[in-house]
Amino acid sequence: MGPELPPEIAGAKGGSSKPKTPVEAPDSLRSTNIAKILLAVGEGEFEGTPTAKDIYLDNTPLQDASGNMNFPGVKWEWRRGTVEQSYIQGIPAVESETSVNVELRSGTPWTRTLSNTQLSAVRLRFSWPRLVKQDSKGNTNGYTIEYAIDIATDGGAFVESHRGAVSGKTTNGYQRSVRVDLPDATSGWVMRVRRITPNANSGTIADTMTIAAYTEIIDEKLRYPNTALLYIQFDAEQFQNIPSVTVKCKGRRWPVPSNYDPINRTYTGTWDGTFKQAWTNNPAFVTYGLCVEDRFGLGKRIKSWMVDKWEMYRIAQYCDQLVPDGVGGQEPRFLCDMNLQGKAEAWTLLRDLSAIYRGMVYWAQGSLFMQADMPRAQDFDYVFTRANVINGEFTYGGAERSTHYSRALVSYDNPANNYDTDVIPVTDVALQRRYQDRPIEISAIGCTRASEAQRRGKWALLSNNQDRTVTFRTGMEGRIPLPGHVIPVADELLSGRPNGGRISAAAGRVVTLDRDTQVKPGDRLIINLPNGSAQGRTVQSVNGRAVTVTTAYSVPPEPELQWAIDASDLAVQLFRVLKTSRTAEGEYEITGLEFNPSKFAAIDTGAKLQERPISVIPITVVPPPASVTLSSASVVSQGIAVSTMTIDWPAVQGAVAYDVEWRKDDGNWVRLQRVGTTSVDVVGIYAGAYLARVRAVSAFDITSMWRDSMLTELKGKEGLPPAVTFLTATSELFAIRLKWGLP
Numbered sequence: 001m002g003p004e005l006p007p008e009i010a011g012a013k014g015g016s017s018k019p020k021t022p023v024e025a026p027d028s029l030r031s032t033n034i035a036k037i038l039l040a041v042g043e044g045e046f047e048g049t050p051t052a053k054d055i056y057l058d059n060t061p062l063q064d065a066s067g068n069m070n071f072p073g074v075k076w077e078w079r080r081g082t083v084e085q086s087y088i089q090g091i092p093a094v095e096s097e098t099s100v101n102v103e104l105r106s107g108t109p110w111t112r113t114l115s116n117t118q119l120s121a122v123r124l125r126f127s128w129p130r131l132v133k134q135d136s137k138g139n140t141n142g143y144t145i146e147y148a149i150d151i152a153t154d155g156g157a158f159v160e161s162h163r164g165a166v167s168g169k170t171t172n173g174y175q176r177s178v179r180v181d182l183p184d185a186t187s188g189w190v191m192r193v194r195r196i197t198p199n200a201n202s203g204t205i206a207d208t209m210t211i212a213a214y215t216e217i218i219d220e221k222l223r224y225p226n227t228a229l230l231y232i233q234f235d236a237e238q239f240q241n242i243p244s245v246t247v248k249c250k251g252r253r254w255p256v257p258s259n260y261d262p263i264n265r266t267y268t269g270t271w272d273g274t275f276k277q278a279w280t281n282n283p284a285f286v287t288y289g290l291c292v293e294d295r296f297g298l299g300k301r302i303k304s305w306m307v308d309k310w311e312m313y314r315i316a317q318y319c320d321q322l323v324p325d326g327v328g329g330q331e332p333r334f335l336c337d338m339n340l341q342g343k344a345e346a347w348t349l350l351r352d353l354s355a356i357y358r359g360m361v362y363w364a365q366g367s368l369f370m371q372a373d374m375p376r377a378q379d380f381d382y383v384f385t386r387a388n389v390i391n392g393e394f395t396y397g398g399a400e401r402s403t404h405y406s407r408a409l410v411s412y413d414n415p416a417n418n419y420d421t422d423v424i425p426v427t428d429v430a431l432q433r434r435y436q437d438r439p440i441e442i443s444a445i446g447c448t449r450a451s452e453a454q455r456r457g458k459w460a461l462l463s464n465n466q467d468r469t470v471t472f473r474t475g476m477e478g479r480i481p482l483p484g485h486v487i488p489v490a491d492e493l494l495s496g497r498p499n500g501g502r503i504s505a506a507a508g509r510v511v512t513l514d515r516d517t518q519v520k521p522g523d524r525l526i527i528n529l530p531n532g533s534a535q536g537r538t539v540q541s542v543n544g545r546a547v548t549v550t551t552a553y554s555v556p557p558e559p560e561l562q563w564a565i566d567a568s569d570l571a572v573q574l575f576r577v578l579k580t581s582r583t584a585e586g587e588y589e590i591t592g593l594e595f596n597p598s599k600f601a602a603i604d605t606g607a608k609l610q611e612r613p614i615s616v617i618p619i620t621v622v623p624p625p626a627s628v629t630l631s632s633a634s635v636v637s638q639g640i641a642v643s644t645m646t647i648d649w650p651a652v653q654g655a656v657a658y659d660v661e662w663r664k665d666d667g668n669w670v671r672l673q674r675v676g677t678t679s680v681d682v683v684g685i686y687a688g689a690y691l692a693r694v695r696a697v698s699a700f701d702i703t704s705m706w707r708d709s710m711l712t713e714l715k716g717k718e719g720l721p722p723a724v725t726f727l728t729a730t731s732e733l734f735a736i737r738l739k740w741g742l743p
Contacts, residue, residue, distance in 0.1 A: 022138030029131060029142075029168035033175060033236035037245055038091050041228040042339075043296055044252035045081045047279030052076075055232065058243040059418045074234045081228035081252065087221040088231040093120070094218040100211045104147070106195040110211055115188040120219035122191060123179045124149065130206040131170045142169030143207055146196040149178065153185050158192055165197075175212065226295070228252070253277045254289035257313060265320040265332060271313060283336035283356040283446065284316035284370070290350065291368060298346055308369045315372045319357050323604040326451045333455075333604070337413070338446035356446050358459055362483055371484025373463070373576070375600055380574065381485040382477070383526050383534045383564045385500030386492065387514075390473040390587070394491045399467040405440040406431035408457035412447040424450050426457030431465060440464075458603050468594040470575050478588025480532050481577045486595055488526055488534070488572040490564035496617035496699065499572065500564040503527065504545070506557040509537075513545045517565060524566040529555040536566065571612040617654065617699040625649035625658075628694050628709035632685065632716065640742070643716035647692045648679035649707065655696035659703065662692040669693075685716040 052063035055076060062076070063069055079085045104110055104126075114122065126147070133143040144167040150158035161180045168174075182189055193211060200207050230247055255275040259268045262280040280286070290297040292304045322330040334357045340349075350361045359372035386392035407427045414422040442460055444453045470489055481487050490500025498517050505512040511525065519525070519542055526536040537549035566572045575592030583589045598610035628649045634641050647660060660672045660680050665688050672680055674697065691711050696704040730737040 022140070024140040025142065025169055027168075027170050027172065029128075029166070029170040029174040034233060035236040035239075035242065036090060036233045037231070037242075038088065039230045039232075039245060039247075040224070041230050041247060041249070042081065042252055044226060044228070045277075046228040046252050047080075047250040049078050049080070050230075050247050050249040054248040055230070056244075056246045056248075056418075057232075057234070058239070059246070071234055071238060074232065076230065076232040078231075079224070079227075079229040081226055083225045085223055085225065085229075087223045088229060090231050090233055092219065092221050094220055094222060095123075095215050097213050097215040099213045101213075102211050104193060104195045104209045104211055106198045109192050109194045111190055111192045112214065113188060113190050114182070114216065116216060117185055117188060118218055119182055119189075119216050121179055121181045121217040123177055123215040123217060124193065125175060125177045125212045125214070126166075127210045127212040128166065128170060128174045129208055129210075131166065131168065131174060132206045134204040140169070142167060143205060144197065145207055145209055147209070148194045148196055149180050150192040150194065151180065151182065152190040152192070153183050154187050154189075158190075163196075179217070250279045251281065253279050254285050255292065256280050256282075256285050257316075260316075267317060273309065281336045282316050282319050282332075283334055283353060284312050284319055286336045287350060287353045287361065287370065288312050290353070302368055306367050308367060312370050314377060315357055315359060315370060315374070318372065318374045323455070324451075325449075326454070331449065331451065334452065335449070336446040337448045352445050358456075360484065364482055369482060369484070371482075373459070375597060376486050378533070379486070379536060379597075380488045380526065380534050382481050382532070383488045383490065383500070383528050383562050384472065384474065384590075385490040385502075385562050385564055387500065387502045388474055388477065388562050390475075393472060394489060394494070395471045396494075397469045397471070399464075401435065403464075404431070404435045404467070405438045405461060405464050406435045407437055407439040408442055408460050409439055410442045410444050410447075410453040410457040412444045412450065412453040414450070415448055419448065422450075424453050424457070426454050426461065428458075428461045428465075431461060455603055459599075462599045462602065462609065466594040466596055466599070469578075469591060470573070471589065471591045473583060473587055473589045475588070476586055477532075478580055478582075478590055481580065481590065483577050483579055485577045487575055487577060487590075487592060488564050488566070489575055489592070490572055494573075494617075494699070495570055495615050497570065499567075499570060500562065503557055503559050503561050503563055505559055508556075509540075509550075509552050510546055510548050511557055511563065513547060513563060516545065519547055519565050519567070522568065525549055526564045526566055526572065527553060527557050528562045529553060530558050530561070531555050569613060570616055571614055573614050574612070615699075621702055622652055622654045622696045622698045622704045624696060624704040624707040625652055625694050626707075628692055628707050630690055630692055630709050630712040630714065632714040634715075642683060643685050643687075643714070645682040645685045645690060645714055645716075646679060647682070647694070647709070649694050651678050652696040652704070654698055655704075656699050657697040659695050659697060660692065661694075661706075662690060664688045664690055685714060687714065687716040690714050 052069070053061050053065070055062045057071060060070055062071055062074055075090065077088050077090065079088065102110060131143050131145070132140050134140050144165055146163070146165040148160055149162040151161045152158045162178055164178060166174070166176060195209060230245070232245055254277070256262060256278045257267070257271045258274045258276050259271050260278070261268070262278045288307060288309065291302050291307050293299045319332065319334040321333050323333050325331040336353070336356055354361045354370065357372050358374065359370060361368065361370055407425060409423050409425055411421050411423050413419045440460065442457060444456050447453050447456065492498045492500065498515050501514045503511055504514045511527065519539055521539050521541055523539045524536045525539055525547055526534055528534050535553050537551050537553060539547055540550045541548045564572050574595040574597070576595040578591045578593050580588055580590050596609070596612065598607070601607040602609045626649070628647065631646045632643055633646065634643050645662070647662065657674050657676050658678070659674055661669045662672070662682060663669045664686070689711050692709045693706040695706045724740040724742060727738065727740040730739070
């Protein structure tokens with residue numbers, strides 16, 4: 001045997017091993033949501049096509065002024081609303097989405113009934129807020145969830161139509177859409193969604209699955225004729241919510257006169273009464289279009305021949321006239337930039353539209369009339385004097401002080417502020433001095449310009465201040481003036497001298513009046529003509545009551561027709577007819593509002609408002625009588641001496657009546673009836689100290705200060721009245737007769 005080997009000795013370093021770092025797998029699920037929006041912009045055929053600079057998402061244009069796209073990957077299509085327009089390829093079906101936001105659990109399937117038998121398919125949108133699984137070593141990986149969709153048709157059994165699964169990892173959320181075609185049905189379907197993978201209910205697994213929404217689909221390539229469409233498609237990741245989509249474009253085409261250029265707003269030649277279709281934002285043409293359009297307007301009830309298109313033409317021309325814009329340029333007077341987004345009561349809508357051009361729409365004599373507060377084609381329509389008014393009575397009125405305003409707060413849609421509503425103040429300093437600061441709020445419908453809003457506010461203040469009204473009754477000629485017409489009113493009781501009457505005779509340019517007047521060359525003689533209109537001509541010469549005018553009237557005047565004089569120092573009153581009503585057979589009542597033609601220049605250019613001199617009667621306080629004297633006299637009446645006190649005073653210029661009061665000794669003042677003479681008698685006075693006072697009264701019921709007489713001792717009866725000597729009563733039929741005697 002060999003020698004024994006020594007034992008082998010081995011060792012190792014002591015200590016623990018280094019722990020492993022958990023690993024998180026990258027997200028493998030990423031959803032790409034494409035938002036598709038189809039907007040019905042408006043009814044009818046629109047003018048032109050907007051650009052990317054005119055389409056806005058959350059008030060931001062798709063393309064900026066430099067041509068850079070603010071939202072990459074956006075696609076859009078436009079349809080003008082023609083009858084033969086093509087369908088939008090991005091929308092080959094009609095879809096309606098319904099939000100659900102319900103968690104789907106393995107033990108509770110989700111069901112929904114679909115009753116619209118026209119449906120072709122249904123699309124379900126699933127959402128997973130987080131989908132992760134953490135193992136025992138702390139590693140984070142994906143997870144798998146299996147689900148199924150079942151369809152029951154016409155109350156039958158459920159049939160599995162789709163089985164799918166989501167497998168992967170997401171920490172920021174993931175969405176998936178699944179389309180399920182529907183079989184033919186007569187009553188409908190029941191849709192059921194099942195989660196096959198059980199819920200983990202573990203803190204290491206995030207597997208919440210929700211049904212975000214479902215969409216009902218009808219596979220149909222619809223063209224939507226006569227409807228302007230905007231289709232826009234974009235990546236939904238660019239927005240937290242569905243953005244608001246707006247488009248700036250020209251609106252639908254309206255019927256406009258055949259001689260009208262809507263771009264340059266010009267009128268060529270004489271209009272023959274025919275129309276063409278073109279875009280316009282002239283409020284008069286929009287009003288007319290709504291009246292005659294039979295698809296969405298009043299055309300089924302109102303025909304084109306029932307609308308006064310000639311007055312509409314005049315109003316439209318007034319709307320297109322250029323006025324200062326306040327910054328050195330010019331602009332059309334009125335524009336209609338508005339978007340009707342829902343149904344409206346027809347009469348209310350027409351009234352709101354007519355308010356844009358300061359007008360009104362009314363039905364009379366089987367036709368629809370449009371009127372505007374603007375200069376008339378003729379200065380006036382028909383004259384009324386005391387000669388053709390029942391009892392010669394004009395009743396005047398006015399508004400209370402509380403209804404007068406001095407500042408207007410006008411709301412309008414400001415394009416510089418994304419067409420949000422802004423408020424601009426309009427102030428009249430003179431009215432503020434008179435009424436203090438009394439604001440009124442005005443909503444300027446269809447207004448997108450601050451300058452137009454200012455004009456509307458100024459018109460409201462000036463019109464509100466011109467509040468004098470007149471009401472009178474007349475005969476059959478009350479059918480002639482319609483609401484909106486301007487009528488001259490000659491009332492000599494208010495004017496202070498004769499300025500109206502009837503024609504005695506007429507021959508050519510010579511008209512003979514029925515009374516003496518102060519008419520002079522240069523004045524204007526206004527006459528009602530046999531055709532129911534009124535015309536004014538300048539006076540050339542005057543010979544007594546015969547007045548010769550410079551130009552013959554268009555229709556020869558006839559006797560008994562009315563005349564009025566419009567002079568430089570005494571203008572005839574002008575009123576705009578508010579309403580006419582028949583009060584009795586052959587009798588009409590007319591109400592008019594004060595009309596001042598100079599206010600239009602004041603509104604448009606800031607010119608001074610010219611007040612018309614409608615009366616020569618002083619409107620200031622009349623002076624009191626120069627003196628008041630007392631005297632007495634005695635007369636014998638029925639054998640008895642009766643003392644009479646006479647109070648007299650000199651006449652006062654501008655006074656039409658006088659108030660008289662008197663008292664005896666320290667007694668109370670006794671007021672006599674208002675008189676138009678310069679003396680009064682008080683019969684049967686007693687002896688004592690008398691004092692009288694008199695004040696003058698103007699035609700406007702403005703009184704002067706009192707003028708007192710000197711304290712005067714007058715002789716009258718002495719002592720107390722005597723007692724009667726006898727008193728007898730005699731019976732009569734249903735009466736008693738009393739008889740007494742004096743000493």
